[in-house]
Amino acid sequence: MSRNIRFVQGNEACVEAAIYAGLSFFAGYPITPSSEIAEHLARRLPQIGGKFIQMEDEIASLCAIIGASLTGHKVMTATSGPGFSLMQEALGYAIMAEIPCVIVNVMRGGPSTGIPTHGSQGDINQARWGTHGDHSIVALTASNHQELFEVTVSAFNLAETYRTPVVLLFDEVVGHMRERLIIPEKGELPLVERLKTSVKEGVDYHPYLPREDGRLPMSDFGEVHRYNVTGLYHDMWGFPSSEPRVVHGLIRHLVDKLENRVNKIAMFKEYFLEDAEYILISYGSAARSALHVVKDRRLRGERLGLLELQTLWPFPADIVRSKCSDAKAVVVVELNMGQVLQSVKIAVDDSERVFLANRIDGVFIMPEDIMNILRLIQGKGV
């Protein structure tokens, strides 16, 4: 059992979780503060028979894992904001072609090269809207290493279940912080394996023909079936089409397969929400300070609660609305200028009771920062 307890950085926890989930192919290009993920995988993947490739840039990295995924591998790449921006075109391809893959973005301050070694949560809306055209996506996050491990495993599970890219949005604070991690025993966390087609060799395989449950079985590319993979709107054989019915059907499929399951995909934690007058909504490292504030204020009898989001996209609007329906005010705590704030404003009935507690100067938000903003929101001044 002692073998399974580690004192690690978040980036290393992510590596171990990916391996636990079945990762066998990683391609990447190093960038602070994500580089430890590549470093550890360069050592760990060969130990278990997997492949690690350092690519010439982030575009190549994402394209490499898309190809590897098509051949039947569970795949991942890791980067930070600037690299994630470079990946936007290939990300749209993966969405359109329904390629299971996991992309880690350990966020630093942006835009551009910004502030490499300081934390930020500035890429939340980019994960949703960074590539062009209507689409949907899954993005997850975590505030501590144990949950980061579980969330990373979930990322692979969701990617395989829905044939979709899943983005892991960690932040520099979580990525670089060291804390205890208990690696679960094999079997402790459920794993979703690639759904392979049962269509035999020589029989017509339709890569985009959904089963009754909506899932699309895959056939390892280069093996027994020949089929087309494209970024264009396509029919059930994967061949391009601009037939309005086909276009409409495909785009609705790409969006609905995630948005219609938003409550199933939603992972979150709640603390003291039942009778909360003031609800903090937070995620990632910022949620650590938010939780501290809530526990501290509860000791004093104040009715504060925390909703910690682990699924950021598709945004769990119904859950947020229902949890916040009785709150006097909702305070989104995040390390940016108000990105989840926008989704919360759309979700709740009365957007004027939604406030923002944030920092944007590269310094981690402390409980005191949140409490000072709470005072102002409560109309108590400085």
Add this chain to the structure above:
Amino acid sequence: MSRNIRFVQGNEACVEAAIYAGLSFFAGYPITPSSEIAEHLARRLPQIGGKFIQMEDEIASLCAIIGASLTGHKVMTATSGPGFSLMQEALGYAIMAEIPCVIVNVMRGGPSTGIPTHGSQGDINQARWGTHGDHSIVALTASNHQELFEVTVSAFNLAETYRTPVVLLFDEVVGHMRERLIIPEKGELPLVERLKTSVKEGVDYHPYLPREDGRLPMSDFGEVHRYNVTGLYHDMWGFPSSEPRVVHGLIRHLVDKLENRVNKIAMFKEYFLEDAEYILISYGSAARSALHVVKDRRLRGERLGLLELQTLWPFPADIVRSKCSDAKAVVVVELNMGQVLQSVKIAVDDSERVFLANRIDGVFIMPEDIMNILRLIQGKGV
């Protein structure tokens, strides 16, 4: 006078407007449905002593115009969704380094290569959130060629005024449609020229020290002053800094220079809003059908109005809220799954009276489509 009246595609109108505004450097890579912009400029720019370069890809194209802008030129590139996705990393650099430049995205259906020769308005939120990190941006659009001309000139003016990239979000319908354009006489439309520093050679020039009015004078790169240009957070000399006060000050500057002037930057047209019970909000080609509906219904005595947005970012939330404050319902008409819809929902007091009239199958939205949706909203059924 006859010389000034043309019957052109929207893409050609854009070219003539850019030249009118002072464009002297264009770099690009062809992509449908924007290619006519490059084609025409390849012919037109040499005629007026400007430079046209075809680059190896869209990343190189944006980087080339960033460099040319720094040397004192008014610059532009043009692309469509996939190319715009590739530009996201360099776009963040231009935002951070405050480089005046104009980027045209003639939108087609996405994600990925999608549906090249059909119209869409699916890249609205990408224009705002496509690059990583907190930032702001200007994005403009137009629904007819005369306004497309004016809006293009405004794009150059805003880029120079605020030292910012400006995105022109046209759509395939507008880009390819032919209609009459009267090219204004020189002087008819005001032009904003590059604000050059008055600091002499040999005197310390601060590229990021605002004047009293907030504007940052530039010095042609490679000429008399040496200074640093970086994508990192930087001080007034352009040198990297992770000092929290500097980081906070810079990010607020980058955002506030646009968001605090949202009402000044806002361009829009309004039709019959004063007493409108139902307000359509639309933009680009979709606004043509919306306007048709409004005019048609007014003839029947129905109190319908149209707010046509030309400035999409920064989103003119105050204007939308104030124009819609007395409306029973607001219907956003757009060729996507509801992107401006989200901004309108945040802007108005009661998001439950905001509806969407759209098409996502590559077919242009017709007045009849809008009218059918209106009936449903009015509780009149199908």
Add this chain to the structure above:
Amino acid sequence: MSRNIRFVQGNEACVEAAIYAGLSFFAGYPITPSSEIAEHLARRLPQIGGKFIQMEDEIASLCAIIGASLTGHKVMTATSGPGFSLMQEALGYAIMAEIPCVIVNVMRGGPSTGIPTHGSQGDINQARWGTHGDHSIVALTASNHQELFEVTVSAFNLAETYRTPVVLLFDEVVGHMRERLIIPEKGELPLVERLKTSVKEGVDYHPYLPREDGRLPMSDFGEVHRYNVTGLYHDMWGFPSSEPRVVHGLIRHLVDKLENRVNKIAMFKEYFLEDAEYILISYGSAARSALHVVKDRRLRGERLGLLELQTLWPFPADIVRSKCSDAKAVVVVELNMGQVLQSVKIAVDDSERVFLANRIDGVFIMPEDIMNILRLIQGKGV
């Protein structure tokens, strides 16, 4: 005319206004930041035949002017917080015995000796509640010297009209700041003179028998009529009574003579309130920064307004409620921990849209401080 333009401290403006209003007797004990009032009056009063006495402490000072007022003089004393605390017992006597007098409190930071030479607005609620028992009082303030002059004249007018102590709550910033003052010509501002009884010598005079209009004529003490003056509940002759009907009648009279005329006594200024979405409520020096913010934001098209209170007590609740009925949020700007804030919260319908923008560290609140708090209140974060 040039004789009437001065460049003076607020304290000197107060002195000139008091003389303009008819002040002929001042007793006081020096305390920063009010001392200049005593200094200037020590020179000015003898010039016009008035009397200046420096007393041994603040208790004696208030008692001295109470006595002088009874003999027919317009009277004033001036102090700061610690002295005002010492005056609370005699203040109650003046309220009960209905003695016209003006008490200036040039506020510094408290409690106790606090921070003598820095500004504060921490004595607002003390002016209302500092003496024991149910009662009402008039308290006025001003943000610039011209208005300070007018408000000081009003203080004397209200004291004489309602036979009540009037408190002038200036703050250190206004008291010590120098700016231009145009002293009005005689007759330009209306003056209220002592209402003397028309009852002749030898005829029974009732010092507490109201005329039809509610006013109580006075008879100079020591002159032709003998009557009783007491701090006990008393009848119309001034003799003590604990008869419930008399007690009830007297306390209602003391309170109603002011509270029922709250809208008449209310002095205030308004800026851009008609269509304001966000209303600042401020007073005294803090209102200078608040006005700056409002004007600055209006230039940018934001719908901000300012309600500047000059009458603090009786609190003009109806006016505040009606002015703020359409505002999204009301922000009280004051140099304390939220004193007028409380009155505003009671006045408006929905106390949860009332916020506080304040400083409590002895530093003057700057427009930037207000704007930062506004951002948080608007849910825009730091």
Add this chain to the structure above:
Amino acid sequence: MSRNIRFVQGNEACVEAAIYAGLSFFAGYPITPSSEIAEHLARRLPQIGGKFIQMEDEIASLCAIIGASLTGHKVMTATSGPGFSLMQEALGYAIMAEIPCVIVNVMRGGPSTGIPTHGSQGDINQARWGTHGDHSIVALTASNHQELFEVTVSAFNLAETYRTPVVLLFDEVVGHMRERLIIPEKGELPLVERLKTSVKEGVDYHPYLPREDGRLPMSDFGEVHRYNVTGLYHDMWGFPSSEPRVVHGLIRHLVDKLENRVNKIAMFKEYFLEDAEYILISYGSAARSALHVVKDRRLRGERLGLLELQTLWPFPADIVRSKCSDAKAVVVVELNMGQVLQSVKIAVDDSERVFLANRIDGVFIMPEDIMNILRLIQGKGV
């Protein structure tokens, strides 16, 4: 056991409780209706080795006990409204210098000398706001002698725990009424003793450096440590400072040490609140009639409840709001013109459902008075 049962005035119950709590020094000046407290202590304190001093006035009385407290004694003074007004300046000093002391105000009608031998509850807001400057304070009350005993012991405990003056706001009715009192055995009620510093002689002692739990250990003045005690803003050594950070930190400390523990400090009793449609809020002698009404109406099946406050300051707003959240109407029963009424209005969400049942004519409020007002509130007319 019989020795411990008494039939006493409230004032005598207060005396016995103070001695039980450890009182060893009392200084005072007699005033109706508090004089019996001084009378009894003049006899009782010498019996137990304590000191009783009659001072020349109330200012001297409070100053004397402040000094005695600093030397290590538990101290008290007692007065009524006029004396309490005189104490306001020294009260602010005790707040600023954080001197544990208990001040009893046995309220009579005011303002001024008012109505000495009749009851009133007119000094509630004065206890909070009587001294100048922002501050906080503890004020307690009771409606019967057994609770008056316990509340008095709590007053000493809170004074020592938080190094703060505590005001006991009794009223003439409670002070002079005789009823049964069982004096608790030693140890039955917990006592808080002075927290003495563990810093040895010759080692630097910081009188204003909080321990980890926020408490400030004291050192008997005149003993082994020399330190500064001032009414000015001061640093952790007690030396004056006008440094904004120090000023802000001290004022927040003075306020937060009480306001942040409002729920801990809150003492109250509740009767039939669970399902109450109409909630009476009362305190002191008035709560006796309110309780009578509630019990009487419950017998008739009416859903009436009573919240009796024992802690008046810091005002337990959260508790009031939460207890009243489901009530149709809240009726504050008090012997003044509506002082706790104001705090209740700020506390509850909808201030328009808060009503006042009071008397202000010196006559005790009877159950019938309350019932008449209730009828009107319930829309049943007179």
